Amino acid sequence: MLTSTALVLMMTGPGLALFYSGLVRKKNVLGTLMQSFALMAVVTVLWGLFSYSLSFGSGTSFIGGFQNLFLRSVGAAPDADYAPTIPAQTFMVYQLMFAIITPALIAGAFAERMKFSAMLVFTVLWSVIVYDPMAHMVWGKGGLLNASLGGRFPTLDFAGGTVVHVTSGVSALVCALYLGKRVGYPKESMPPHSVVLSFVGACLLWVGWFGFNAGSALAAGSLATSAFVATHFSAAAAAVGWAGVEWMRNGKPSALGAISGAVAGLVAITPASGFVKPMPALAIGLIAGVFCYWMVAKVKARLGYDDSLDAFGVHGAGGTLGALLTGVFAVSAVNPIFKDAQGHTLASGLLEGNAHQLLNQLVGVSIAWVLAIVGTLAILKVVDATIGLRVSEEEEAQGLDLSQHGEEGYYWEASA
Amino acid sequence: MTKIEAVIQNSKLEAVKTSLQEIGVEGMTVIEVRGHGRQKGHTEVYRGREYSVDLIPKTKLEMVLADALVEKAVQAILGAARTGKIGDGKIFLSRVDEAIRIRNDERGEGAL
Numbered sequence: 380m381l382t383s384t385a386l387v388l389m390m391t392g393p394g395l396a397l398f399y400s401g402l403v404r405k406k407n408v409l410g411t412l413m414q415s416f417a418l419m420a421v422v423t424v425l426w427g428l429f430s431y432s433l434s435f436g437s438g439t440s441f442i443g444g445f446q447n448l449f450l451r452s453v454g455a456a457p458d459a460d461y462a463p464t465i466p467a468q469t470f471m472v473y474q475l476m477f478a479i480i481t482p483a484l485i486a487g488a489f490a491e492r493m494k495f496s497a498m499l500v501f502t503v504l505w506s507v508i509v510y511d512p513m514a515h516m517v518w519g520k521g522g523l524l525n526a527s528l529g530g531r532f533p534t535l536d537f538a539g540g541t542v543v544h545v546t547s548g549v550s551a552l553v554c555a556l557y558l559g560k561r562v563g564y565p566k567e568s569m570p571p572h573s574v575v576l577s578f579v580g581a582c583l584l585w586v587g588w589f590g591f592n593a594g595s596a597l598a599a600g601s602l603a604t605s606a607f608v609a610t611h612f613s614a615a616a617a618a619v620g621w622a623g624v625e626w627m628r629n630g631k632p633s634a635l636g637a638i639s640g641a642v643a644g645l646v647a648i649t650p651a652s653g654f655v656k657p658m659p660a661l662a663i664g665l666i667a668g669v670f671c672y673w674m675v676a677k678v679k680a681r682l683g684y685d686d687s688l689d690a691f692g693v694h695g696a697g698g699t700l701g702a703l704l705t706g707v708f709a710v711s712a713v714n715p716i717f718k719d720a721q722g723h724t725l726a727s728g729l730l731e732g733n734a735h736q737l738l739n740q741l742v743g744v745s746i747a748w749v750l751a752i753v754g755t756l757a758i759l760k761v762v763d764a765t766i767g768l769r770v771s772e773e774e775e776a777q778g779l780d781l782s783q784h785g786e787e788g789y790y791w792e793a794s795a
Numbered sequence: 796m797t798k799i800e801a802v803i804q805n806s807k808l809e810a811v812k813t814s815l816q817e818i819g820v821e822g823m824t825v826i827e828v829r830g831h832g833r834q835k836g837h838t839e840v841y842r843g844r845e846y847s848v849d850l851i852p853k854t855k856l857e858m859v860l861a862d863a864l865v866e867k868a869v870q871a872i873l874g875a876a877r878t879g880k881i882g883d884g885k886i887f888l889s890r891v892d893e894a895i896r897i898r899n900d901e902r903g904e905g906a907l
Binding site: 565568570571574625629631633635636639672675676677679680689 | 846
């Protein structure tokens with residue numbers, strides 16, 4: 380579990396940090412790295428002080444409480460409700476890594492134009508107002524959507540399709556629309572300054588995702604293995620899917636397309652990873668690769684919003700797709716999550732005979748969408764009214780590295 | 796004294812340099828540039844967005860030579876840099892008023 384925890388942190392730093400930074404222009408590389416890195420620090424502090432308690436403490440169906448304020452009672456003894464074989468502290472720090480990466484994903488939508496100060500304030504508020512309630516509803520004791528602990532609308536979300544990807548992805552769309560397009564978009568040419576960095580980041584994400592999904596079994600064993608395999612197969616199929624579509628449409632499969640495809644597959648399999656068999660995982664990946672390509676290459680262009688690094692196109696759309704497909708492909712043979720009063724295992728998903736589960740998935744996804752939209756809009760308005768969200772036009776032209784951090788990412792001029 | 800500016804294909808730099816050195820050219824400056832004449836660029840596609848790249852990477856050589864050497868140098872460049880296709884580049888000649896060696900103040904053709 381500690382290895383999985385470390386892998387998930389690695390997904391943010393440097394996985395996501397590099398993936399995003401490679402996609403922006405050279406003058407914003409450090410600013411983009413800093414957005415991920417700052418969250419590694421800031422969210423950790425919040426988590427320790429009170430965010431863990433709000434997410435995983437007992438409270439209402441919508442939010443936890445303050446019993447674990449300052450991590451009180453979170454020690455060596457396991458929390459039987461969550462993970463009976465590992466210390467509560469292990470569970471806490473594992474969940475922390477999820478809380479860190481979720482807001483970091485949103486940065487893809489406001490890349491290259493958000494003030495660093497505004498990003499920090501936004502993230503602190505978002506973490507508490509959107510992430511904590513969603514995590515509580517799906518994974519917390521008494522949560523409305525908790526499939527393991529008898530939630531009213533049990534939503535199957537093994538590792539965070541709704542909690543992580545839908546919330547961040549939809550919030551990203553709201554941010555992109557609220558902040559507006561980058562100066563010069565879409566006419567000015569803004570190609571990625573280093574697909575190489577993005578490539579390294581994407582590979583780190585793929586490997587790290589084993590911690591994200593397999594680790595969500597919260598113990599080594601057959602379920603963790605099953606999640607590991609499903610994760611890997613989905614990533615592979617999605618990479619083939621996206622690259623394949625590009626090859627057919629553009630005549631050449633791009634490196635950026637292949638790695639984006641893999642990420643889309645990883646996103647989509649996240650909610651399904653602990654519930655589906657390997658062949659359906661391949662199918663989920665393939666569908667996600669093609670679907671997310673279409674969202675990013677066609678829908679975004681047609682609708683005209685500047686979701687700079689495709690946080691909505693891959694995470695919002697991919698997460699929604701994955702959460703719904705989980706309702707289709709989940710089988711009790713992999714994970715007997717639903718039991719009747721006598722303890723007999725019930726069918727999990729549509730193909731196994733439980734059509735109703737799709738409705739529950741829809742409820743979970745819808746709540747994520749609504750919470751993300753309403754919460755994000757409110758926070759954006761407040762932050763914009765107080766300190767302002769966007770850098771000035773001059774700062775945007777100068778680049779975030781210089782304007783926000785007083786640095787340059789690359790000093791390659793001759794200085795022998 | 797005449798300044799020769801030659802914009803050539805990147806892949807021809809070694810051949811041109813060798814040819815010039817063989818006829819006695821002792822100094823030159825090489826700069827990486829981007830530009831275009833009649834040669835069209837290419838299109839790159841990132842995540843479904845097309846980027847038209849019409850400034851093509853080229854290499855520019857600059858050298859100032861004694862007038863007696865200029866035509867031989869031009870022929871050397873032409874011979875080494877030409878492929879016959881669009882994009883081979885161009886050579887420009889211009890008059891230079893003075894040349895000065897920084898090390899010892901030498902002036903005129905002796906400074907070249």
